[in-house]
Amino acid sequence: MEQQPKQRKRFYKKWWVWIIAIAIIALAVNGMGDEKADTGEQEASPSVAEVANEESKVEETEKEEETVEDDVEEETVEDDVPVEYKSALKKAESYAKTMNMSKIAIFDQLTSEFGEQFSEEAATYAMDNLEYEWKENALKKAESYSETMYMSKQGIYEQLTSEHGEKFTEDEAQYAIDNLMADYNKNALEKAKSYQETMSMSPEAIRDQLVSEYGEKFTQEEADYAIENLGN
Numbered sequence: 016m017e018q019q020p021k022q023r024k025r026f027y028k029k030w031w032v033w034i035i036a037i038a039i040i041a042l043a044v045n046g047m048g049d050e051k052a053d054t055g056e057q058e059a060s061p062s063v064a065e066v067a068n069e070e071s072k073v074e075e076t077e078k079e080e081e082t083v084e085d086d087v088e089e090e091t092v093e094d095d096v097p098v099e100y101k102s103a104l105k106k107a108e109s110y111a112k113t114m115n116m117s118k119i120a121i122f123d124q125l126t127s128e129f130g131e132q133f134s135e136e137a138a139t140y141a142m143d144n145l146e147y148e149w150k151e152n153a154l155k156k157a158e159s160y161s162e163t164m165y166m167s168k169q170g171i172y173e174q175l176t177s178e179h180g181e182k183f184t185e186d187e188a189q190y191a192i193d194n195l196m197a198d199y200n201k202n203a204l205e206k207a208k209s210y211q212e213t214m215s216m217s218p219e220a221i222r223d224q225l226v227s228e229y230g231e232k233f234t235q236e237e238a239d240y241a242i243e244n245l246g247n
Contacts, residue, residue: 096140103133103141111147115155118142119182153183153191161197165205168192169232203233203241211245218242 103125110121124130125138133141153175160166160174174180175188183191203225210216210224224230225238233241 097137099133099137100140103131103137104144106131106133107138107141107145111145111152115152115159117152117181117183117187118145118147118149121145123182149183150187150190153181153187154194156181156183157188157191157195158197161195161202165202165209167202167231167233167237168195168197168199171195173232199233199237200240203231203237204244206231206233207238207241207245218245221245 106125107121110116110124116124122138122142125133125141126135156175157171160171166174172188172192175183175191176185206225207221210221211218216224222238222242225233225241226235
């Protein structure tokens with residue numbers, strides 16, 4: 016009896032084919048899951064612009080908090096200032112604005128027993144916290160001396176810096192003199208007329224008084240102009 020030739024199994028019926036197929040499908044499914052996971056992570060990650068915007072908001076919030084804290088600190092510091100100190104500061108501001116006084120003169124007035132009688136601590140606080148343009152005060156004082164008292168250039172400078180006068184610094188006084196628009200010939204003439212009318216002085220005596228270092232301290236040219244125009 017002839018042996019029948021063995022029939023070969025079709026390849027899809029072999030067990031190892033199915034194992035390979037299952038493995039391939041499993042790998043494909045895992046790959047799709049990873050892609051979805053990656054896509055999800057990318058979608059969840061904020062953009063650079065969003066991060067910058069959030070950081071900006073945080074910085075603004077911190078700045079606002081710092082501003083509030085600073086305001087609270089300033090209010091606390093102000094509340095801690097004694098009433099006497101605040102009063103001294105108000106007085107100092109008044110003297111500076113209405114009387115155009117110098118810094119030293121205001122301090123002396125605040126502490127003087129014949130003046131405001133504040134303590135030195137209160138006066139020091141006032142001057143330390145008073146922001147003012149002292150050079151402009153010196154200029155206003157100089158203008159006043161020139162327009163109402165007809166003083167000479169040198170006379171005004173010395174009055175501004177004198178410890179018995181206005182007590183401005185040399186720099187402040189020099190600024191005032193440099194920026195003072197004064198007609199010193201006219202001032203000398205007005206002084207000469209005053210001496211003649213109130214003291215009946217002779218022209219030569221008036222001239223000497225105008226140029227004297229113990230008198231008006233005008234220049235020789237200014238005094239000569241005054242005497243030459245005295246009778247006019």
